[in-house]
Amino acid sequence: MIELLKLSKQYHAGGVTIDALRPTSLVIPQGAFLTVMGPSGSGKSTLLNLFGLLVHPTTGAYKLNGKEVSSLSDDETSHVRNQTIGMVFQSFNLLSHLTCLENVCLPMQYARDRHATMKARGRALLDQLGLQGRYDSKPTQLSGGQCQRVAIARALANEPPVILADEPTGNLDEQTGLEVMQIFSDLHRAGKTIILVTHNPSYETYATHRITIHDGNVTFKNEKSPSHPA
């Protein structure tokens, strides 16, 4: 479960204060599929980066599975990112000099897993995502869709309960995008909490919860909106 309590983020640039996210309170139950929509520069990425502990909030609290995580030390934050959150990016963010298997194993390396366990799990994940036989390929030898599947395998490496995806289909054609969305849908059905930032309204059909952001203001889209503590 993810809880935001009056969480806000302000940036200061050239003497101007920008409200990237106005104070927002929000509860996302475990197993939810949340889509975040909104125009460019509306604060979608800021929200996702707050979820991903890549930025510290200006005010408010962020509880992940009941634990306050916004004021943790750098090492503890790294640990939470490693164990609890899996991230998928628009531009895949695979390391091009490593093989697919090595890319998938990275989070497990930082979790200090045993070498053999790591390789076995990495292969199993790649198999699961339909990349049998591509273990030793470099990302440059793969199509965009395959790259994104490697990235999803990597996000799943440490079995995190939460998957954050920042426009994961943005660099893919429609058909491939749909295939990737199917994977997220399957993961959701398997019990993962999915938070998906997207520009594509049709993906909202996969979601259990939907929000939109305009100028840092979060609005809940319909009756299926996340519960809202008083």
Place this chain on the structure above:
Amino acid sequence: MSILELFKTVYASLTRHIIRALLATLGIVLGIAAVVAMLAISEGGKRGIIDQIKAQGINNIILKSVKPETSSDPKMDKRRISSYGITQKDYHHISTTFSHIEQIVPIQAFDTGVYSGQNRTDIFVLSTERTLFEIINCTLADSRSKPFPGENNGIFLPSCYLGVEAARKLFGHRDPLNQDVGIGRYSFRVIGLLEGDGQGRIGGSHNINNVIYIPLSMANTIWGRSRSVAYDYLYIRVKEVEHVSELVARLKSYLSVTHVNVDYELQVPYELMRAAEKTQRIFTLVMTSIAAISLLVGGIGIMNIMLANIFERTREIGIRRALGATRRDILLQFLAESIVLTFFGGALGIGVGILTAYGAEALAKWNGDLTIHAIITPESLFVSLAVSVITGLTFGTYPAWKAARLDPLIALRHE
């Protein structure tokens, strides 16, 4: 991240740009090569010089007669040249009144040519007493040798000892014993063969194995009247090496009174050795500074390339941080890269250094200079490798620290 994973990561990163990695380590390679070559040559030089001095005998003091410089007064000149150097009186005074002397032996040198057939050889003729052989650590090379003659009473057969090298030059493979050697107008019977440390030099110039030794008494009888110098050398063996300096001081004060025209020279191997060691230390210090500067330059090269590397890989750092790498993980990764770079640079440098040292030796030999020797000690290689790793650690720390301090989000957005 485990050590194995760390090194796999480092390997994957460094092999991406092999040429760049090689160029980055070039400074380290040259710096370490300089260190290795310098250590090898200075070690060889140290052993060479010190062995040579030791061969003179560390307990010995050598007093040498020197022709005084010509003065402006022609009358004085003539008198001085007619007789100079160590006198019999000096010999007696020193041997009877100075303490701590174990043995004292006078030597006369003759520049009479020694011929092998029609060819003049470079063999030198010295007249001396038996005790010299102990002082210069010569032993009999042939058990059939007869005792070296002492005082001669009345008629004698001119006889001599040969150094092994002189014997080889004069007689080749033939047995030199009981053969005759012509010295000046006289014929000397070879009655003994001597061998000593080939590094040993009488008075610092005549190889002890390339000398004909004739008894002092015979030489005095035959050539005594024509000589302007009583003794060319006085070899003094001091009982204990601790007394060498004390005796040298006493000799100096005695000679400064009796030989105002300074027609002598004191050779003290013990002091020469200490001076040589001091010179060696200075040489090593200077070379070490030069090596340190090249390593500094090499280290800056490493730092430079690592900073560029980290800038170029900012996004990678961001990705790793997003996946859960701690600052420590990033720090270790880049520090390990620097250390691996400098370690291999160091190993390569050791190879180049060994080649340089032996190359210098070969080149010097080819030019006829036999004084350069390269001696590679295991310690020098260990030190070089340690120094290169320490260089990597020193100059890799700042870039690695900088990488570790990057903000994950800013790094992730880096294009």
